[in-house]
Amino acid sequence: MTGSSAPSDRITTQEARHWIARLASGDITEPEMAAYRRWVADVHHHAVFQHELKLWRSLDRIGDHLAPRLPVVRQSVMRRRRRCCVLAASGLAAAACLAAFLVGPDLWMRLHADHWTGHEIRAFTLADGTRTVLDADAAVAVHYGVRTRTIELLRGRAWFDVRHDPTRPFRVEAAGSVTEDIGTAFEIDPHADGKIETTVESGMVRVSTREGGQSITLTAGQRAVWQGTGQITRQGDVAVDTVASWRDGQLMLTAVPVHMAVSTIARYRSGMTLVVDHLDDLPPVTALVDVRRPDDALGALAAGTHLRLYHLPGNIVLVRRSG
Template sequence: MNPGDVSAEILRDEHLTQAAAEWLIRRGAGLNSAEAAEFAAWHADPRHAIAFARVEKTQHLLFRLPQAPTAAALMAEADSLMRRARPAKPSRLHGWPTYVTLAAAACVTVALWLAWPTLRPERDIFATLAGQRQSVTLNDGSTLVLNGDSEVQVAFAAAERRVQLHRGEAHFFVAKDPARPFFVSADKVTIRAVGTAFNVRREANAIDVLVTEGKVQVTHGVTGANGAAALPIYLVSGESVHIDTLSSAIAVASDAAPAGEKLLHSAPRLVFSDTPLGEVVALFNRYNQLQIEIAEPELALRAVRGNFDADNAESFIALMERSGDAQIERVSPTKVRLHKAP
């Protein structure tokens, strides 16, 4: 068994962790010579030394913990118990009440140790390249699936869970935790969910949200005619919303994608209905290492209809060539340029 396996086994041993916490608190209250010798004998065991070092490190980390309500309450309780456990005089107080208090303080320390992954803020950035997908399990048990050419930033705290979608598309499977609401923000749009699954796609000037399970609340920066903030939109499973961040147009649909829109990516299939070629190319570039360029601006406005596998750009390029809609230039093994047909 390697050192990492031993350390993981010790971390899972709650009895050993509690014993280490009790010694930490007793040492903080002061040890007499006999107790110091007892502690030294206990600490001589390598497994005990590792457990004690972990608990001691946790104590140091907790003193640097941001002021989360849960952590603050536990720390206050631990401090109170420590004060009660410490003798008023230099001489040791031996007796049942003292050791009951020490045990209670140890339990609080163990609780803080076990709760540390939840209490500490999680701040991470995850990103994918074109043609890649990545599944990430977050520390609360939620899962996010990033599609190609996408990036998110995770910022979890004790009171809430937040994810910022900087670009691209992600599907979220949210673990239930009513005490810590889950928010996803993309541009001026924010989605709130508790125990649900939904998809968010961020384009240059639009945000698409599709709910695949449960219910979400969508708030946005679009204001009414009188300048008042618009009411939030509530979506249930099978419903979607398309928000144009330039024109402020909002379209809500049920069960299927609205005309002119693409289905959000819960499966690798794209559906186009009179969709501008520029938008079509942007989607294919997200899912494929083979990148497509459009040579002329007017070609980017040409409408496209059809169903395609998201990760098969070659089939789309071949269709464009066969139909005479565009001429194909193979710039490199990973780049194709579309030109207007003569």
């Protein structure tokens, strides 16, 4: 990408996110709809819009909240079908059609998961006595056999206090990484870039790749990251009382990028949160977040980081730079 095209592409991306937000809000006006049709008729605009839709779909940001908040169109079935077909023919993902497109990943996850969360943190005990806590927007599939116990982390992060059984190894699979219990409590935290971080609260675990090869043994306070390429690297040690602090509703963000802080808080909101500006050049933030009051936390973050929040119908919040 050349330097001259970068600002134009950034503006187009912001415009695409704006239209996604307006279509998802459920109260887009006819003049706005006409403006959208003109905008998306441009081949480049259409390509960027489709890219942003796929991005939000892959991150599972809005599929779970969009469909229930769409307005009920009190028209005949034929009129609804006719409207959806007309919009589809014009390349438009209007509210109802957009919901059907985006809810797919969430539906797939629920069909495969044994336990999942929405915007709450949930604690439960597995059949073998292992205590588990799932963070908001997380899901696991449980595969227990006669000689094995495997947990597949489908989404989000989780903490396990394992009931040790040397005759039935306990493993957590996340992406291409495998964490095996050697009698312990530990946290698995998938990162947005595909890396998988394992942190031990007590006892010992072995972190390896599914394909075999490299493995690392960790003890209390130690952590390692699976890089996505099969490489596993040790990270700096942490205090054991900070491991999975989100279980108690308190989350410490230390020198994290602003966009990451926003996405972290958004996980605990009951409504959709859309970032419609470029935030990468803002200074990193350090904050203690009460995940039980995510809207207050988002407001505090905005006040201290030159952001402006726009509250839309359906509990949707748009995040933009101020000034």
